[in-house]
Amino acid sequence: MGTGLLITFEGPDGAGKTSVLNTLFTDYTRRLGSKLVTTREPGGNKISEAIRSIIMDQANVEMDARTEALLFAAARRQHLMQTVRPALNDGKIVFSDRYVDSSIAYQGAGRNIGEQAVADMNQFATEGLTPDLTVYFDVPSEVGLARIHQYRSNEINRLDDEELSFHQRVRQAYLKLVAAHPERIVVVDATQSFDDVVHATNAVLVDRFPGLFN
Numbered sequence: 001m002g003t004g005l006l007i008t009f010e011g012p013d014g015a016g017k018t019s020v021l022n023t024l025f026t027d028y029t030r031r032l033g034s035k036l037v038t039t040r041e042p043g044g045n046k047i048s049e050a051i052r053s054i055i056m057d058q059a060n061v062e063m064d065a066r067t068e069a070l071l072f073a074a075a076r077r078q079h080l081m082q083t084v085r086p087a088l089n090d091g092k093i094v095f096s097d098r099y100v101d102s103s104i105a106y107q108g109a110g111r112n113i114g115e116q117a118v119a120d121m122n123q124f125a126t127e128g129l130t131p132d133l134t135v136y137f138d139v140p141s142e143v144g145l146a147r148i149h150q151y152r153s154n155e156i157n158r159l160d161d162e163e164l165s166f167h168q169r170v171r172q173a174y175l176k177l178v179a180a181h182p183e184r185i186v187v188v189d190a191t192q193s194f195d196d197v198v199h200a201t202n203a204v205l206v207d208r209f210p211g212l213f214n
């Protein structure tokens with residue numbers, strides 16, 4: 001049984017994580033084949049995707065902030081047990097579009113529940129499984145939201161819909177996480193052109209894991 005690698009991708013809405021991840025996944029799969037797995041939170045399997053639908057549903061305006069945090073943690077737990085851990089135990093490299101840092105930023109700071117309280121709850125959900133590397137795509141909230149409204153207006157979810165100050169608290173919380181975990185989190189300037197962001201992300205991965213992605 002091998003020990004794989006967990007690499008997470010984080011950032012405010014519209015930072016470009018998913019697009020960059022898809023591009024790199026296609027590229028790296030040519031070299032790594034099925035050793036590389038890509039997944040997302042909340043989601044990645046049937047139960048977690050079902051929880052995702054409840055969380056994202058724009059009709060669920062009455063959802064309490066702690067309920068939301070618990071649902072994200074429940075989806076994460078199922079994702080970890082059914083998707084991430086088995087892959088890591090198989091020695092795979094798992095790219096996850098979001099993980100615990102998202103809950104700390106969005107629920108802890110965005111919803112004002114408290115970053116430490118959310119971190120503690122996720123310690124229970126994950127039993128402390130920490131990514132080997134986190135790539136954080138940094139973009140001012142206004143830029144990320146403008147991209148979503150310009151290019152993805154048919155896919156706006158309940159969280160995208162929040163007011164600007166919510167998204168600004170999210171970004172500030174991410175920047176605090178970067179400062180607190182410089183050994184784990186590497187920042188990519190996501191205001192650059194798409195190709196430059198892909199290039200910069202590739203450089204981070206090649207630098208951190210020599211010989212694996214190049």
Ligand SMILES: Nc1ncnc2c1ncn2[C@@H]1O[C@H](COP(=O)(O)OP(=O)(O)OP(=O)(O)O)[C@@H](O)[C@H]1O
Nearest residue numbers: 013014015016017018019147151152192193194197
């Ligand atoms: N560097 C970039 N410059 C301009 N547009 C970009 C850039 N990166 C991504 N986009 C566009 O912005 C939109 C949002 O990108 P994407 O869905 O990848 O972001 P995301 O970080 O995954 O957002 P979310 O977390 O809200 O799903 C897409 O339409 C994408 O094509």
Ligand SMILES: Cc1cn([C@H]2C[C@H](O)[C@@H](COP(=O)(O)O)O2)c(=O)[nH]c1=O
Nearest residue numbers: 013041042072098099102103106159160
């Ligand atoms: C994991 C996680 C996610 N969120 C938020 C962040 C986004 O607004 C959505 C997910 O949408 P995406 O298009 O898949 O990025 O959910 C959150 O608030 N808390 C979390 O733990």
